[in-house]
Amino acid sequence: MQLKDASFRRHILVQCLIFFDYLKAPGKSDKEGPSESMKxxxxxxEERVKNLLEMIPPKGKEFLQSIEHILEREKNWVWWKRDGCPAFEKQPFEKKSGQAGARKRKPRWRLGNKELAQLWKWAELNPDALTDSDRVRMPSVTEYWxxxxxxxxxxxxxxxxxxxxxxxxYCWKGLRFQARQDLEGFSxxxxxxxxxxxxxxxxPPDVRAKFNSKPSEKAKRPKREDARGTSAHPKEPQ
Known part of the structure; x- marks a missing residue:
């Protein structure tokens, strides 16, 4: 009954993989390691055990990959024990003095560049700059055009x-100014x-005369008028 339990079978097979890793672990010398026939x-x-683990549901393949990953990381601990458990602490690196005549780094600007930093300085020295009425001024349409x-x-x-x-x-901004200041001109x-x-x-006078008279409806829509004319006068039979 226990062999029908998937968890129990996995437990036994994982223990086999751990035992195989122990047998393959290198010793302090080549003589202490396993022989070629034993390997x-x-x-x-090991391949037979892995195939059996992969066949056990659910998600046998994913389970085997997780076990292989854990055993691979376990090898680091085995090598550390074999080397006599050396300390993990490393000695600090000695700071080397800069070479003579080395190029100095430019100072870094916190606000992105020198111009932005200067802008902040101007704002601190002149707090009324943003509220000055002459700072932002809408030009007249005569001046803009x-x-x-x-x-x-x-x-x-x-x-x-x-x-x-x-x-x-330029045209888009001018039309916005025109709509605010002169609706008749905007039309x-x-x-x-x-x-x-x-x-x-x-x-100039010659150009001004061109825009004095309003264009006729026929000039504005020539295609529509032509279409009406052709429909109103059918062709005479030959």
Whole structure:
């Protein structure tokens, strides 16, 4: 009945593995160790025991791996006992004096870099810097759109690829300023695009005339009007 108990069988087989490890343990000299024939016999018996352990449910393979890991760590203790139980304490290393002319390390900045450290120093010396009204100021739309107005002047000769209208961040910020300060000017964006938002007083007369008249509905939606025209006039039969 006891042999049918998986725990009992495992207990006996694990004891066999421990005994085999004891037989394979090296002695203080080569003569004290097992002979070659004995090593082969131990190896064959050990393989049979491991196969039996692997077959015992539940999780026989995982159980065998755990036992092998424990026995492998046990070898360190066996070697330590064989060497006469030497102390684990190690003598401290002697600090060597730095070589003459060695390059000194740069001081480390706790806040990441020198600029951030300087920023903190300025804040301590001038605590009212963050509350100064002139520190953060929203520009007027006239002041903000001046660079774009200069680009639109044909006499300036600025190439198309260098125009400010190609800068998405510049246009996005300008539209936000325009929506806060001048809704009427902001509404011209739907008709003329970003150039139509520029205040007329900044534009030269020839460019200003281009944005004075509101585009007709037909000009804004040519495809839809053309589609309606073709559907309203069917083709005449030949």
């Amino acid at each position: 082969e016999e131990i190896k064959s018996c 001046k660079p774009l107005a200069e680009d639109m002047d044909t006499s300036a000769g600025i190439e198309e690829e260098y125009h400010h209208k190609n800068n998405r961040v 011209r964006f739907c008709d003329y695009g970003i150039e139509g938002v520029v205040p007329p007083e900044l534009l």
